Amino acid sequence: MQALPKSRVLRFVEQAFHLARRAVARYSSKFSKRRYSGHQHILLLCLKVRKDTTHRTLLDELVEMPRIRKAINLTELSAPSTLCKAFDRLGMDGWRVLLNLSITRLPTIGVVGIGASGIDRSHASKHYTKRTKLTIQQLKVTLLVDTGANAILDLHVTTTRKHDSKIAPSLIERNTGKGAILIGDKGYDDQNIRALAREDGTRPLIKHREFSSLHKAWNARLDADLYGQRSQNESMNSRRKRKYGAFIRSRRWWKQFRELVVGCLTHNIEKSL
Known part of the structure; x- marks a missing residue:
């Protein structure tokens, strides 16, 4: 047989x-x-x-x-x-080691996009939470994604409404040498982020907030095709929620963080098959 x-x-x-x-x-x-x-x-x-x-x-x-x-x-x-x-x-350190190992089996190209999305911390129905006047805080998840391999390089999770420009530096410092180009939207328009990326030898491709005609001119000179790859972050967040659930099951915040890392690891393994 x-x-x-x-x-x-x-x-x-x-x-x-x-x-x-x-x-x-x-x-x-x-x-x-x-x-x-x-x-x-x-x-x-x-x-x-x-x-x-x-x-x-x-x-x-x-x-x-x-x-x-x-x-x-x-x-x-x-x-x-x-x-x-x-x-x-x-612990989280062990899961991060696994996440880094999963990237080695993927054909990354060094074009890295950064973007954030929210995820529910409970699967209670919207109807129930509205009737009971129950407020369920979301987690803010920021992903660092290689646009060529659609691989998740790293993530940052917070329970607060921390601004994107305050989150990006820790991700950049933790992933030194993994990207040649960093793509981000106007939420990451910060001179410290650009300087930190250049110190690492990474070209920052981040749109400027348009406060003057000079900012508009700089935005007009951006490589539209390359900057368009930033949409991979939105696609990645959407795909992760569709495949692995739009909410997390864990109740303790530290287990919620780990659950999200396991989801990113699972995605990378799936991409490597």
Whole structure:
């Protein structure tokens, strides 16, 4: 009987498992019971985001996925609470290492766009929140996207209404050497941002706010085709919400930040297949 080809899900699992083995230790502690490895936990957490489901539903579906279990050497299924605790243990630094490794398998071109979007922190219906006069604050997510590979290089998350010009410097400093051109809209019109980008050898392609005829002239001289690639950020935010949900499930703010990083990691792995 002819062997079945690898499905996209199986290739995703193999790729995510390979990245996990490169990034983190097999076990989180020398006192670990060693029933499940950290690599398996990371893979299952990425698979949960990819399927936009819950821990309990994912583990239930894994019962009927023998090829997936074999690919990650999973001989028995854990309880949903085990995955929750594994998510708590792995900090933001570990997820960022995984995100950086996922970029290495993508054909980046160095043209980087920066843009922000909001995401809901609860899945309560608008009708319910309106009737109960409940206010649910959104998270502001700023993505740094390579427009050639449609890869997410980095992200910044905040619970406040922090201005774009105050967020961009930290992203630029954290991603030194990853971009030759930085594209941004008028929200990033700040001389400090331009100076910081040039120090890194990056050409800032940011529109000026038009307070004078000189600003209008500078904007008219921008490369329209190159600047048009900034729309990749809006497309990326829209695609992320459609595929992985327009809201986040975690209740604690630090877990919400991690959940968004896992979503970006999952997107990059999908693009690399």
